[in-house]
Amino acid sequence: MKKITWEVQYHSLSAVFKHCKKCGKKSQFFCSEKFRVNAQRRALDVWLIYNCSDCNTTWNARVYSHISPQSINPVQLEGFHTNNQALVEEYAMDSDFLYRNGVDEVEIPPYSILGDDFLLSENVELEIKSQYPFPVKVSSLVKQKLHLSHAEYLHLIENKNIKSIPEQDLRKCKLKNNMILVFQSE
Ligand SMILES: [Zn+2]
DSSP states (O other): OEEEEEEEESSSSSOOEEETTTTTTEEEEEEEEEEEEEEEEEEEEEEEEEEEEOOOEEEEEEEEEEEEEEGGGGHHHHHHHHTTTHHHHHHOOOOHHHHHOOEEEEEEOEEEEEEEOTTTTTTTEEEESSSSSOOOOOOOOOOOHHHHOOOHHHHHTTSSSSSSOOOOOOOBOOSSEEEEEEEOEE
């Protein structure tokens, strides 16, 4: 059986939706890619800064609250001070972190699916990987990459030409970090 890997690659940081006090409504907020660090003698606070897309009002997502400065890794602290890109992505692409900060919705960023296409006449073990665990529907990924209509996709499921390991409902299951699908023509 042919083995193929697809990788979901995101093109931007995730935006969030939450209430904006100044706009008086739910607004879209973009990540500024900057941290704010407030260090006092015994307590350290770190936030990741977002801005309302309508009025530019700042909203701070709390990363650390009143922790002891000694309890944080110096390399990480330096990363917060210098707005290290990998560190920004670690938080801005973590929907659990954003929901814990009280956002109403985390937007799934635009993405591409890297990897080889294949024919449905081939027997393929397909691994789908994603660097960030956004809840993208597996059905959307497969339909988009293999250019299938929804009816064609459902037909594959009904005929058991496609299944997941472990078995999940492929009509509605969502990708986490990775997943394996098996395509069998007969
Ligand atoms: Zn606003």
